[in-house]
Amino acid sequence: MATTLKDIAKKLGISEATVSLALNNNSLVNEKTKKRVHEAAKELKYFPNMVAKGLATNKSNTIGIIVPDINIVFYANILRAIDEVVNRAGYSLLAAMSNNDPQIEEEIIRTFISKRIEGVLAVPTNKPTKFLTSYQKALREYNIPLVYITSLYTIDEIRYVMGDIREGTYMLIKHLTDLGHRNIVFIGGNRTVPTTSLRREGYSRALGEKGIPVFAENLIECEDIHYDQAALVTEELIGRRRDFTAICAMNDEMALGVINTLQKAGIRVPEDVSVVGYDNTIFSKLSMVGITSMDSDIEGTCQQAVDMLLQVVRGEIPEEPHIMTKPAMIKRQSSGPVKETEN
Known part of the structure; x- marks a missing residue:
């Protein structure tokens, strides 16, 4: 039979009300009594009924997070980092995967609302969406704050924390043009989604600074x-x-796919073609040719996103609702100077 507040109170010879206040670390209870109550609760294997507590307070002490696809290492790393930060802050984490489907993303938001989630962190899908107005309105109605992490949807009144992927891509392309490359292919997602469009802007800027035209055939x-x-x-x-x-x-991950396909075709990396990636994940080190990549400081990004979200949960106004973290280039063997025979 499950241990109750009454059992703890009986063991310690105090009231149930005092036990309840002590377990909630209420200032009305002295530290000595709090310690005795917590020790007794642990000894008797008492577990609070969080569902009942949530119904009583209309709070769940839970943060929700949505990621597009945990099979992508970058998103799995975000999930791990967010879980650590949220738990350190004294909250639980409820994670869900959108399968990169905007409609599923909206359905998850509605489920979060029904579970009295106190705040939502969302890694947006990599596809265009028409559902934003609907679920943004629902979250506002229930006073549930939302912070986008590692990307954003280009709509009004949003908060986000993300790596500066435009600047990061600019730095990668500048690295390649400084090595003499002029005919550089960019492989990304849908051009209308910020995670691709921002990178394309960085790509175009770096080429433009060298007077290199941007050819449509090089944007895949x-x-x-x-x-x-x-x-x-x-x-x-x-x-x-x-x-x-x-x-x-x-x-x-995509850079590794590129490298393996090139090598299978007898094209050497970097002697014939240089390849760069992004995120500095395990793939950049697993490749037979170490991949030059851009580190986007996942831990720092996740910490700032949770901090911002909890500020809003507490009723505070974040000093800066839009944060771009600075990327850092990690140079490895996959990028090298253009062949002398090339123009």
């Missing part, structure tokens, strides 16, 4: 940002042409 869109998709578009690319000297992939 993928339906999904996975290894297989990158391998497929690379195979199609080298079937059409081989005049490019460098490829910038949207993430390290």
